[in-house]
Amino acid sequence: DAGITQSPRYKITETGRQVTLMCHQTWSHSYMFWYRQDLGHGLRLIYYSAAADITDKGEVPDGYVVSRSKTENFPLTLESATRSQTSVYFCASSDRRAQGLRQPQHFGDGTRLSIL
Amino acid sequence: KNQVEQSPQSLIILEGKNCTLQCNYTVSPFSNLRWYKQDTGRGPVSLTIMTFSENTKSNGRYTATLDADTKQSSLHITASQLSDSASYICVVHNTGGGNKLTFGTGTQLKVEL
Secondary structure (H helix, E strand, O other), X not given: OOOEEEEOOEEEEOOXXXXXXXXXXXXXXXXXXXXXXXXXXXXXXXXXXXXOOEEEEOOOOOOEEEOOOOOOEOOEEEOOOOHHHOEEEEXXXXXXXXXXXXXXXXXXXXXXXXXX | OOOEEEEXXXXXXXXXXXXXXXXXXXXXXXXXEEEEEEOOOOOOEEEEEEXXXXXXXXXXXXXXXXXXXXXXXXXXXXXXXXXXXXXXXEEEEEOOOOOEEEEOOOEEEEEEO
C-alpha cells in the first residue's frame, strides 16, 4: 500500500550509542522531513530534504545526521545518543509540484525513542 | 519571535455537542494556516489548509476559519463523535527567512458519552 512508514516504532538504547531511524515513502514525493515531538513543544524540524542528495538543517539539527541517496528513503541517525534526544520522531513527506510547504505534509506514525 | 498559541490546552465535551478550538499566531510573513488531527500514537493528519485570502474551509464536520487581520484561526467541530478524541494542531507557514512551518502545541480534545 502507498504511504509513509517508519521503523522501528519503538526503540530503547543507551547514551553514547548510535541509532538510526528509518523512513520510507511510496508516493515519490520530493520533499521529506524529520521532526521531533516533545511535551510542551510543537513539532520541531530537525532536517529536511528537497530531493535526493539535497538536505538542509531545520530548527534543531545538532546531534543528528541525515542522508537521502534514494527519493523514497530518508534515514535519521543519532551519532552518539543523549538523554535529551529521548522523544517521538516523525517523518513526513510532501509533493514537490506545489513547492513542498504549500501542500499538506503526510506523516508517518512515529518512532518512540528512549535513551537511558 | 514567530509563535503559534492554541487554546484551550485541553477540552472535554459530550458526544453530539459542538466545540471550537482557537489558534492565535504572530508568524509573519504568512502564507497558509493548517489544522492537523493527531490520534494517540499516530502521526498528524491534515484536516484543512487555508491561504491568507481564504476565510473559511470545511472538511466534513470540521470547519476552519481564518482572520488574517487579527491573526486568529478557529476550528469548529460539529456534532462531535468519540472518534474526534485527539490532539488538534494549528500550523502556520512562514514565508520569511527559512520558509518554515511553525507548529502549535495542540489542543487535546476528549469526547465522552
